[in-house]
Amino acid sequence: MAACWSCDAPTGERVVFCGCGAIQAPERGLDHFAVLGVPRRFELDARELEKRYKELTRKLHPDRFARADARARRYSLERATQVNDAYKVLRSPVRRAEYLLKLEGIDVADEKEGGKGLDPEFLMEVMAEREALAEARAAGARAQLDQMGAKMRARREAAMAKVAQGFARGDRAAVERELKALRYYDRFLEELEEHEEAAAHA
Amino acid sequence: MPEALLQIGEPGQSVAKSACQGRVVGIDLGTTNSLVAAVEGGRPHCLADPAGRTLLPSVVHYADDGSIIVGREAQRLAARFPKDTISSVKRFMGRGADDAEARRTMTPFELASQPGDPVVRFRVAGGQREVTPIEVSAEILRVLGERARQALGGQLEGAVITVPAYFDDAQRQATKDAGRLAGLEVLRLLNEPTAAALAYGLDKQSQGTFAVFDLGGGTFDISILKLEDGVFEVKSTGGDSALGGDDFDRALAGILLGEMGRPDGGGDRVLVRTVIDAARAAKERLTPEEATEVVIDRFRRKVTRAELEAAIRPILERTSGPCRRALKDAGLTPADLDGVILVGGATRTPLVRQHVRALFGREPLGDIDPDEVVALGAAVQADLLAGSGPRDDVLLLDVIPLSLGLEMMGGVVEKVIPRNTTIPCGAKQVFTTFADKQTGFDLHVVQGERELASQCRSLARFFLKGLPPAPAGVVRAEVTFLVDADGILRVTAREQSTGQEASVEVKPSYGLSEDEIERMLRESYEHADEDVRVRLLTEQRVEAERILAATRAALAADGQLLAGDERARIEQAIALLDRLKAGLDGGAIRQAIEALDQASQEFAARRMNQVLQREMTGKRIDEVEKKL
Numbered sequence A: 001m002a003a004c005w006s007c008d009a010p011t012g013e014r015v016v017f018c019g020c021g022a023i024q025a026p027e028r029g030l031d032h033f034a035v036l037g038v039p040r041r042f043e044l045d046a047r048e049l050e051k052r053y054k055e056l057t058r059k060l061h062p063d064r065f066a067r068a069d070a071r072a073r074r075y076s077l078e079r080a081t082q083v084n085d086a087y088k089v090l091r092s093p094v095r096r097a098e099y100l101l102k103l104e105g106i107d108v109a110d111e112k113e114g115g116k117g118l119d120p121e122f123l124m125e126v127m128a129e130r131e132a133l134a135e136a137r138a139a140g141a142r143a144q145l146d147q148m149g150a151k152m153r154a155r156r157e158a159a160m161a162k163v164a165q166g167f168a169r170g171d172r173a174a175v176e177r178e179l180k181a182l183r184y185y186d187r188f189l190e191e192l193e194e195h196e197e198a199a200a201h202a
Numbered sequence B: 001m002p003e004a005l006l007q008i009g010e011p012g013q014s015v016a017k018s019a020c021q022g023r024v025v026g027i028d029l030g031t032t033n034s035l036v037a038a039v040e041g042g043r044p045h046c047l048a049d050p051a052g053r054t055l056l057p058s059v060v061h062y063a064d065d066g067s068i069i070v071g072r073e074a075q076r077l078a079a080r081f082p083k084d085t086i087s088s089v090k091r092f093m094g095r096g097a098d099d100a101e102a103r104r105t106m107t108p109f110e111l112a113s114q115p116g117d118p119v120v121r122f123r124v125a126g127g128q129r130e131v132t133p134i135e136v137s138a139e140i141l142r143v144l145g146e147r148a149r150q151a152l153g154g155q156l157e158g159a160v161i162t163v164p165a166y167f168d169d170a171q172r173q174a175t176k177d178a179g180r181l182a183g184l185e186v187l188r189l190l191n192e193p194t195a196a197a198l199a200y201g202l203d204k205q206s207q208g209t210f211a212v213f214d215l216g217g218g219t220f221d222i223s224i225l226k227l228e229d230g231v232f233e234v235k236s237t238g239g240d241s242a243l244g245g246d247d248f249d250r251a252l253a254g255i256l257l258g259e260m261g262r263p264d265g266g267g268d269r270v271l272v273r274t275v276i277d278a279a280r281a282a283k284e285r286l287t288p289e290e291a292t293e294v295v296i297d298r299f300r301r302k303v304t305r306a307e308l309e310a311a312i313r314p315i316l317e318r319t320s321g322p323c324r325r326a327l328k329d330a331g332l333t334p335a336d337l338d339g340v341i342l343v344g345g346a347t348r349t350p351l352v353r354q355h356v357r358a359l360f361g362r363e364p365l366g367d368i369d370p371d372e373v374v375a376l377g378a379a380v381q382a383d384l385l386a387g388s389g390p391r392d393d394v395l396l397l398d399v400i401p402l403s404l405g406l407e408m409m410g411g412v413v414e415k416v417i418p419r420n421t422t423i424p425c426g427a428k429q430v431f432t433t434f435a436d437k438q439t440g441f442d443l444h445v446v447q448g449e450r451e452l453a454s455q456c457r458s459l460a461r462f463f464l465k466g467l468p469p470a471p472a473g474v475v476r477a478e479v480t481f482l483v484d485a486d487g488i489l490r491v492t493a494r495e496q497s498t499g500q501e502a503s504v505e506v507k508p509s510y511g512l513s514e515d516e517i518e519r520m521l522r523e524s525y526e527h528a529d530e531d532v533r534v535r536l537l538t539e540q541r542v543e544a545e546r547i548l549a550a551t552r553a554a555l556a557a558d559g560q561l562l563a564g565d566e567r568a569r570i571e572q573a574i575a576l577l578d579r580l581k582a583g584l585d586g587g588a589i590r591q592a593i594e595a596l597d598q599a600s601q602e603f604a605a606r607r608m609n610q611v612l613q614r615e616m617t618g619k620r621i622d623e624v625e626k627k628l
Helices: A032-036 A046-060 A070-090 A093-103 A120-139 A142-169 A172-201 B072-077 B100-104 B133-152 B169-181 B192-199 B245-259 B269-285 B305-317 B320-329 B350-360 B373-387 B514-526 B528-561 B566-580 B586-599 B601-627
Strands: B023-029 B033-040 B043-046 B059-062 B068-070 B085-087 B122-124 B129-131 B156-163 B186-191 B208-215 B220-228 B231-240 B291-296 B299-304 B339-343 B395-397 B404-407 B413-417 B425-432 B441-447 B457-464 B476-483 B489-495 B501-506
Touching: A032 A046, A032 A070, A046 A070, A046 B231, A046 B395, A070 A093, A070 B425, A093 A142, A093 A172, A120 A142, A120 A172, A142 A172, B023 B133, B023 B192, B023 B373, B033 B133, B033 B373, B043 B373, B059 B072, B059 B133, B068 B072, B068 B133, B072 B085, B133 B156, B133 B169, B156 B169, B156 B192, B156 B373, B169 B186, B186 B192, B186 B373, B192 B208, B192 B220, B192 B231, B192 B339, B192 B373, B208 B320, B208 B350, B220 B320, B231 B320, B245 B269, B245 B299, B245 B305, B269 B291, B299 B305, B305 B350, B320 B350, B339 B350, B339 B373, B404 B476, B413 B425, B413 B476, B441 B489, B441 B501, B457 B489, B457 B501, B528 B566, B528 B586, B528 B601, B566 B586, B566 B601, B586 B601
Parallel strands: B023 B156, B156 B186, B208 B339, B231 B395
Antiparallel strands: B023 B033, B033 B043, B059 B068, B059 B085, B122 B129, B208 B220, B220 B231, B291 B299, B404 B413, B404 B441, B425 B476, B441 B457, B476 B489, B489 B501
């Protein structure tokens, strides 16, 4: 059993604060779910997750340790960093799903694997759509761009629903496929937004 | 999964702070005006001077006889003694003599600092004295402190001083030093938008997402704040540090000067000053009135509100971009907001309110005087700190204002931590070698939104040496970025097989002016298209070089593995790629790379087999030896 660095009292696993009030060293190698203390699964209530994050942050943030011992300050910084990094990933359903697969050894974000497992027809379609996007951008076809954006957002939503279903059924292959498709949709939407941003600025 | 739950105790003695008993105040140390406020009878209010005025112009005059005059009186002396009268000193806080900000606004003052000096120094009092921005600010704070002692009676125990949301570490430190120099205990530096939110009673009991639209005399700031469970989270910030109510005055003054037949004032500083002052007064009268008259000597001119609005509309329009961007960065639409808070005297102008209403689709909250709102919020925070102890503090979660990244082969930037990420934070990325037997990594840390490192701000450069010799792409280095709660970045690089390590510490925001931040953001949007094209092309060229070198090496080493017309096909593809790689068409280069990949696929597979066979053979020999 580990002991508190400040008062030497024994501390249990996953203890953040010892009874004496001293913040304990963060545990290494915890996954993001364990850091935030939420179950490791895709279905997470966004409100609950946020509440949990705020609750931890309120206690761990370095501002709370501004006048504390150097060691306590370091642990607070490390813990707050851990919590922020975990929340950044888990708050986004796409990143959370990708992270879950990654914990199982499937790296959706790996560029070299990009097109693998995707229907060639789907790839052709996406390519054609991106060409259409480039043309519409060049022509400044506002209405057409809006329409393309709306269509893509609808597809994105449908894919997100399929990801949730895939996790519920334990169908990892489906989840992986949809997540890869989502990367295409998101890149498309990003390009569209960049264009809108540039147009608004001009 | 109960074992995954963290146990939370109360952070007890480790956060114990000295409890404050006496009178405490909140101070808005502004660019144009400063104020002091205190909570009395449960409500915050601004403290006035004997003449009943709450605003203290942030102007300090150093007279020849050694006396120091602060405020309205100093303002009146500015025209006669431009060198001895320091205004807008906030722009110089925490700045070195070489900072763009210091050079830009230096015009009326005489600088005593030399290039390379870590602080700006002004020569004042007829050349007899040198003062730093910290000392000048301290004079303003001293006057406010004295005012508070008079008004409240007795000693001051401490003060909360406000700073702009993205003041960097050096600027915050300078503000704290000014407070200490003025004999104040600085309990806390508070971000201005947070202070404004606190003034509206948005304390730990409230929930919601708010936009704080702050249009001061010379600067514009927009912040999106989320308040929940006692945590103020800055979702995004943005602004324009060269946009404010002063520009409205100048726009109107320009029209007046034109009609006086002196379009740019003809170098007559006194005339320009007089007309700008008249324009400001007219602007203020046009808030309650539809029309007013400007009188300057024999020049008389009726000005309507519509005329003023036509003159300032283009200036106001420049706030739209930063607002839209801040919303987008926060992942919100105007409908998601629970309120918009107005801060800064310039938001009194009716057209500004109308503009904000149109931008955010709702009536802005404006029932607290926009000049006073920040000081009032600071007083609320001071009262919280003094009264109920640290556990009732609201906590502010801040973000990094610009993305942090590393320069890759070909000058392209790989963003490691995107802007508006909550701090403290960390990120890890793995990079591999580009060339065979590469002995080191040259790590260049940059800050900014552009795709090319040359267009971002360089923060630090360091080397990771002593890599084990290996083919390209085999050696892997893990690079870790850590940003602490003060925004200080530490970058560590570690080679994975040997554990070789190198690191560097940089302050990402130190010396980066708000101007630079904005310029960099603006350019990233203006050049988004071009950057993506350049990036694509650069990446393809790098990839082309890699695959050409690898294929040529393979042909030289294992040519005997080639079958039939394979060599001819591969060489044809090499020639094509060689020709295209210098061109400007990234897509064509990509296709040529794919073609070469295709042509050499079988050859590559055969080489792989050969390597595997060698490995296996080698192992068997080992085993045999062991048995002997």
